[in-house]
Amino acid sequence: MQFRDLKKQYEVLKNEIDAGIAEVLASAKFISGPQVKELEKKLADYVGVKHCITCGNGTDAITLAMMTWGVDEGDAVFVPDFTFFSSGECPAFEGATPIYVDVDKRTFNLDAEKLEEAIKKVKEEGKYIPKAVVAVDLFGLPADYNKIRPVCEKYGLLLLEDGAQGFGGSIDGKVACSFGDISTTSFFPAKPLGCYGDGGAIFTDNDEWAEYLRSICVHGKSAEDKYNNVRIGMNSRLDTVQAAVLLPKLEAFEKYELDDVNKAAEMYDEALKDTCLTLPLIPEGFVSSWAQYTVQLPEGVNRADLQAALKAKDIPTMVYYPKPMHLQGAFEGTDSAEADCGVTEVLCDTVLSLPMHPYLTENDIKEVTDALKGYIA
Ligand SMILES: *Cc1c(COP(=O)(O)O)cnc(C)c1O
Numbered sequence: 267m268q269f270r271d272l273k274k275q276y277e278v279l280k281n282e283i284d285a286g287i288a289e290v291l292a293s294a295k296f297i298s299g300p301q302v303k304e305l306e307k308k309l310a311d312y313v314g315v316k317h318c319i320t321c322g323n324g325t326d327a328i329t330l331a332m333m334t335w336g337v338d339e340g341d342a343v344f345v346p347d348f349t350f351f352s353s354g355e356c357p358a359f360e361g362a363t364p365i366y367v368d369v370d371k372r373t374f375n376l377d378a379e380k381l382e383e384a385i386k387k388v389k390e391e392g393k394y395i396p397k398a399v400v401a402v403d404l405f406g407l408p409a410d411y412n413k414i415r416p417v418c419e420k421y422g423l424l425l426l427e428d429g430a431q432g433f434g435g436s437i438d439g440k441v442a443c444s445f446g447d448i449s450t451t452s453f454f455p456a457k458p459l460g461c462y463g464d465g466g467a468i469f470t471d472n473d474e475w476a477e478y479l480r481s482i483c484v485h486g487k488s489a490e491d492k493y494n495n496v497r498i499g500m501n502s503r504l505d506t507v508q509a510a511v512l513l514p515k516l517e518a519f520e521k522y523e524l525d526d527v528n529k530a531a532e533m534y535d536e537a538l539k540d541t542c543l544t545l546p547l548i549p550e551g552f553v554s555s556w557a558q559y560t561v562q563l564p565e566g567v568n569r570a571d572l573q574a575a576l577k578a579k580d581i582p583t584m585v586y587y588p589k590p591m592h593l594q595g596a597f598e599g600t601d602s603a604e605a606d607c608g609v610t611e612v613l614c615d616t617v618l619s620l621p622m623h624p625y626l627t628e629n630d631i632k633e634v635t636d637a638l639k640g641y642i643a
Contacts, residue, residue, distance in 0.1 A: 267621055267630060269582040270456045274625040279514050286510035299506030305513055306467075312520065313443045315469045317476035320504035321483045324430040324452025327466040328356035328400070330502065331426050331448040333482055334475050335398060337362045342394035344384055344423070346376040346409075347590045347607040348614070349402045353428050354591045354602070356400075363394050366592040366605040372547035374404045374560065374613065378413035385421050393601070398424040403432025403442055405586070405619075406458060406527075406555040407548060411437060411445040426450065430466075433459045434524045434555030442555070443469045453504075453512060458527075458555040459519050461508040526624035527556040533628060534559055534620065537635035542642060558586055559622040562613070563642075569618060572641050579637050584619045 268274070276283065290299060302320060310318035321327050337343060343357035347366040354364035367384045370377050376399075385396050399418050401409040409427070418425045427446030429435075435442040443449040446469075451457070453465030470476055481487055486499030531554070535545055544562035548554050563569055573583050591597070592605035620634055 267580055267582060267633070268623070269584060269621050270623045271625050272455055272460070272623075275515075275518075275623070278625070279518055282514035282517075283511055286513060287507055290506045290510045296506050297503060299509070301506050301509040301513060302504055305504075305509040305516070308513070308516060309467055310469065312516070313441050313449075313469050315444050315449070316471045316473070317469065317479075319468045319476060319479045319483065320509070321466045321468060322500075322502035322504065323464040324428075324450060324454060324457075324466040325352040325356060326483070326500065326502040327430075327450035327452070327468045328352055328426065328428060329359055330468060330479055330483055330500065331450060332356055332360045332362070332398075334448065334478050335424050337397055340395055341397035342388045343397055344381055344399045345591065346400075346402050346404070347592055347605055347610040348374055348587060349404060349428070349591060350430065350587065351591070351594065352430070353400050353402050354594075355596075357398070358596070358602070362397065363600070364591070364597070364602045365394075366590070366602060366607055366610075368605075368607040368609045369404075369613070370410075371609050371613070372544070373407055373410070373549065374546075375407060375409040376401050376414060377609075378410060378417055381414065382417045382420075385417070385423070389421075396421055396423055398426060400426045400428050401446070402428040402430075403435055404557075405546065405560050406431055406435055406557040407546070408432055408435045408437050408442050408445065408552060408554075410549070415445070424448075430454070431457060431557035432555060433457065434519060434553075436553045438551045443467075446470075447472070448475060453508065458524075458557050459512065459515060461504075461511045461515070463505070463508055465504045465508045465512070466502075467504070523624035524555060527622065528553070530622060530624070530626045530631060531556050531559055533631045534635065537631060538638070541639060543638075556622055558584075558619040560586065560617050560619045562616045563618055564616075567642055569616070572618070572638075575641050576634075576637055579633075581634050581637055582621060585617060586619050587617075588614055590614055
């Protein structure tokens, strides 16, 4: 069994994807071909924002947003402690100090009350200037922007939505990657909407920022003349081939893949509801795009042994994430290592992600849940 079955997806979409790639090869417009603009328009429409700027990957997308806001040394950027490294790496790359904040035990997402406490503490200490919040849509579930946005407004902080895992999720019909002042996503192959290599995108309604982003992702070019470089930028573009792969994939995502991962999640919920496992919680009004289906093991279950037992039955599982951000070696000895994140520490020891993708069958889910239930019983 595959953890995320990209081969099966390719089998289903092969004709469209092969034709799209062949078209790029025949046109030889490998960089900034027309498919890139077409994709940006479709992504912006889907998300419901004015501007979509594609780029090289989801990490660059966050860095480009930080550059646009002038995030720099002396700034504090608040980041959930339970996330993929990029969420904190990018503000640190710009010289800022990530301040790690604990998450909610059931949704895995940034805890708005603890966020406010952390902002107050940084203000009181006076060493750093609170500048921005990176909220992460972990495992496909949008963070609680109804609570996070007012905290950002109260303290005058910019809000970045790291939607690398969140594309396709929503809150009361408002779609993920529209919640930040700038929002970002990743098209890494295993993300909810993935390409066949690296890729990313940035979303915003702000015209000025959009123009700035279009400049800094191509060497700081001026809007009029590509060979007039008016600022220092990066080289971070989505290849035309990747845009051609994403066009039919976005169509499948909208048509059925998002529904199908939600059906798979329902089947998992149903099969596992009367066990000692803690299941992922999707609050009222929220929709997840299920980048991961992550359960929490009760005390006394040895996770490594369980994984080995499942692997022996050809059932792959993953641990996202084994280590809190504030304990990562890169932050050792820095102020980022000072964090009060007990929930994250427990989650890192107890979470287990099960196979999840739109092409899972009822049989696959029965196989996984029977094996899991058999082991924990
Ligand atoms: C994958 C991921 C990123 C980085 O995306 P890349 O395209 O791999 O650079 C950033 N944030 C989160 C939460 C992610 O899961």
